[in-house]
Amino acid sequence: RKEVEQDPGPFNVPEGATVAFNCTYSNSASQSFFWYRQDCRKEPKLLMSVYSSGNEDGRFTAQLNRASQYISLLIRDSKLSDSATYYCGSGNTGKLIFGQGTTLQVKP
Amino acid sequence: DAMVIQNPRYQVTQFGKPVTLSCSQTLNHNVMYWYQQKSSQAPKLLFHYYDKDFNNEADTPDNFQSRRPNTSFCFLDIRSPGLGDAAMYLCATSSMGRNQPQHFGDGTRLSIL
Helix, strand or coil: CCCEEECCCCEEEECCCCEEEEEEECCCCCCEEEEEEECCCCCCEEEEECCCCCEEECCEEEEEECCCCEEEEEECCCCHHHCEEEEEEEEECCEEEECCCEEEEEEC | CCCEEEECCEEEECCCCCEEEEEEECCCCCEEEEEEECCCCCCEEEEEEECCEEEECCCCCCCEEEECCCCCEEEEEECCCCHHHCEEEEEEEECCCCCCCCEECCCEEEEEC
């Protein structure tokens, strides 16, 4: 079993749709959680950290469920520019393990 | 302004010819990482440094070595590159502590002839 698992997708959604990604992690000692976004042939960039109480940044909402060991990312009102691969990351004392990535394609 | 800088952006080497990739940072972060990313795959952690303390992942091949001469610089040495080592190599940095995200460089795309 991989330490961090994601549904690879692809998710193909129309503009304006709401889309949710889930990610599970197996290491109960993990303390830090993130969502990264990676555009084609670019480096991963931090989208948002994920806090226990959940957090929101504009159209993006991240949730953490420690009991079930999963994190989620909700994207509302999808834009064409949201098309990318999204990686969840789970870490402990700095070391970060990525999930396989979920590909999102937003279509006009 | 780039804060994690990788050189070169593109590197071509011959099968079996040693190659070194470099990474520098202006963030003064004490943790530095090297990842390998192959096409359509997630970045895979090779090793990381807490200051000078080197941490190798169990499945990182012996062919891959790293050096960190000071806080700002970190090098990835591939002693005898094989065709399977062609990939994007990503350097990242972070502060220690909880909820400290990693900041990535642009990556070096390595091709093997």
